[in-house]
Amino acid sequence: MRLKQLTRISKRKKSFTHDQLLELEAKYCSWGDTVHYAEKLNIFKSSAGSYLYDHQGREYLDLQMWYSAVNFGYGNQRLNEALKKQIDTLPQLACQYLHEEKIQLSTKLAQRNQRTFEEKGRVHFNVGGASALEDSLKLVRNYSGRSLVFAFMGGYHGRTLGASAITSSFRYRERFGHFGDRAMFVPYPYCFRCLYDKKRDFCDLYCLKQFERLFETEYYSVVNKKNNKCEFAAFYVEPVQGTGGYIVPPQEYYSELKNILDRYGILLIDDEIQMGFFRTGKFWAIEHFNITPDIIVFGKALTNGLNPLSGVWAKEKFISPDVFPPGSTHATFSSNSLGTTVGLEVVKLIEESDFAISIPKKGRYFISQLKKLQKKYPQIADVDGIGLALRMEICEKDGYTPNKELTDRIVNLGLSGSLNVRGKRRGLILDVGGYYKNVFTIAPSFYITEEEIDLGVELFGEALKRALKKS
Numbered sequence: 514m515r516l517k518q519l520t521r522i523s524k525r526k527k528s529f530t531h532d533q534l535l536e537l538e539a540k541y542c543s544w545g546d547t548v549h550y551a552e553k554l555n556i557f558k559s560s561a562g563s564y565l566y567d568h569q570g571r572e573y574l575d576l577q578m579w580y581s582a583v584n585f586g587y588g589n590q591r592l593n594e595a596l597k598k599q600i601d602t603l604p605q606l607a608c609q610y611l612h613e614e615k616i617q618l619s620t621k622l623a624q625r626n627q628r629t630f631e632e633k634g635r636v637h638f639n640v641g642g643a644s645a646l647e648d649s650l651k652l653v654r655n656y657s658g659r660s661l662v663f664a665f666m667g668g669y670h671g672r673t674l675g676a677s678a679i680t681s682s683f684r685y686r687e688r689f690g691h692f693g694d695r696a697m698f699v700p701y702p703y704c705f706r707c708l709y710d711k712k713r714d715f716c717d718l719y720c721l722k723q724f725e726r727l728f729e730t731e732y733y734s735v736v737n738k739k740n741n742k743c744e745f746a747a748f749y750v751e752p753v754q755g756t757g758g759y760i761v762p763p764q765e766y767y768s769e770l771k772n773i774l775d776r777y778g779i780l781l782i783d784d785e786i787q788m789g790f791f792r793t794g795k796f797w798a799i800e801h802f803n804i805t806p807d808i809i810v811f812g813k814a815l816t817n818g819l820n821p822l823s824g825v826w827a828k829e830k831f832i833s834p835d836v837f838p839p840g841s842t843h844a845t846f847s848s849n850s851l852g853t854t855v856g857l858e859v860v861k862l863i864e865e866s867d868f869a870i871s872i873p874k875k876g877r878y879f880i881s882q883l884k885k886l887q888k889k890y891p892q893i894a895d896v897d898g899i900g901l902a903l904r905m906e907i908c909e910k911d912g913y914t915p916n917k918e919l920t921d922r923i924v925n926l927g928l929s930g931s932l933n934v935r936g937k938r939r940g941l942i943l944d945v946g947g948y949y950k951n952v953f954t955i956a957p958s959f960y961i962t963e964e965e966i967d968l969g970v971e972l973f974g975e976a977l978k979r980a981l982k983k984s
């Protein structure tokens with residue numbers, strides 16, 4: 514075969530109908546990667562800005578942006594261009610060799626953290642969030658010689674085996690045998706549904722007091738009172754709980770938690786995979802709480818959903834080459850040059866933007882519009898958020914009993930693309946989280962306009978109205 518033929522992209526037309534594709538999917542695709550959660554299976558053809566488009570060209574306003582991986586909008590020109598340019602220069606390179614973008618991106622992240630937290634540290638890359646999480650577990654084990662950690666109830670850290678062991682939901686572990694290093698799960702300060710039935714105004718952080726009581730005597734199983742050593746090496750936190758339902762903790766929670774952890778030499782590991790890169794209106798969500806984490810884990814939006822890249826930043830004492838030598842943890846694609854190039858461009862874009870102002874402003878506007886809708890519908894129980902990480906709990910009319918069925922109906926109506934608003938049929942993409950799967954976790958594009966927020970609220974109102982009629 515001639516070279517020209519070998520290098521040409523195949524122009525043969527793909528000739529599958531929509532229904533044939535669904536048939537093939539049912540037979541040949543694993544269902545284990547979450548696609549089959551919703552009633553309707555959508556095959557999308559294209560995307561732009563805040564919208565996805567299906568095979569009929571129907572428009573779906575996306576209010577979840579790939580679980581907050583596409584913070585900077587679909588088809589972001591600047592980021593796409595950076596990727597395209599890199600494809601033509603250094604698209605592939607084994608990770609044992611260096612390239613400029615990796616060094617520049619690490620430098621930018623480490624220097625930013627040094628300015629923010631007054632701590633020297635280094636950056637280590639991987640590909641997916643859970644893989645980076647695993648790397649952080651290795652850093653913890655390597656430094657402390659211990660393998661047990663605390664984590665929050667409702668926390669989500671990924672689905673590799675190590676990440677599943679510290680993710681609270683038993684459903685994610687049930688089929689996969691014994692998890693000897695399963696975390697000890699501690700109640701998250703979820704004040705709307707306090708596990709201790711307290712009210713925030715009067716509780717004096719009762720949940721934290723209960724955690725602190727674990728250290729009172731060795732018989733509560735976590736600490737040796739003779740030397741004050743804890744069996745648990747670290748506490749994994751999502752500063753704002755993501756999959757758990759975009760729950761914002763009380764302002765003073767983390768500083769008081771950190772005081773307890775410091776007393777027993779327990780590290781605080783900050784999982785920023787979903788909330789990092791300005792989702793909450795700050796570069797890292799933990800910055801809202803005035804504490805310094807020991808390790809930060811990040812992923813998702815670093816590359817706006819283009820070539821995946823994740824990573825950890827750790828304080829120097831955990832990651833300097835003398836304690837964490839070459840090859841301590843590694844993946845073939847870890848610092849892939851396409852990912853680092855887009856990541857670098859994302860960080861530059863952030864530096865040149867006014868997200869610290871625009872994101873809280875848009876979030877406040879979004880919440881105010883949702884609260885107007887809430888006045889009409891008691892089923893919208895809690896509306897809250899920070900930056901552009903917003904939550905809306907769907908309940909019975911009593912405003913408290915979780916209503917998963919109604920939530921699912923709204924999701925399915927959104928996916929049906931049949932919401933009639935402003936004289937046009939459209940769809941709405943919503944993500945559901947929360948302990949009772951009744952929370953809309955809203956993570957729109959950072960470039961969403963007020964007009965699009967209004968459209969989103971109208972589409973949601975229409976879906977809710979129709980879903981209630983069906984009940």
Ligand SMILES: Cc1ncc(COP(=O)(O)O)c(C=O)c1O
Nearest residue numbers: 641642643669670671755786787
């Ligand atoms: C807080 C948090 N940690 C870890 C993960 C896992 O990341 P990944 O799905 O890229 O493995 C996620 C994914 O949703 C997440 O939200």
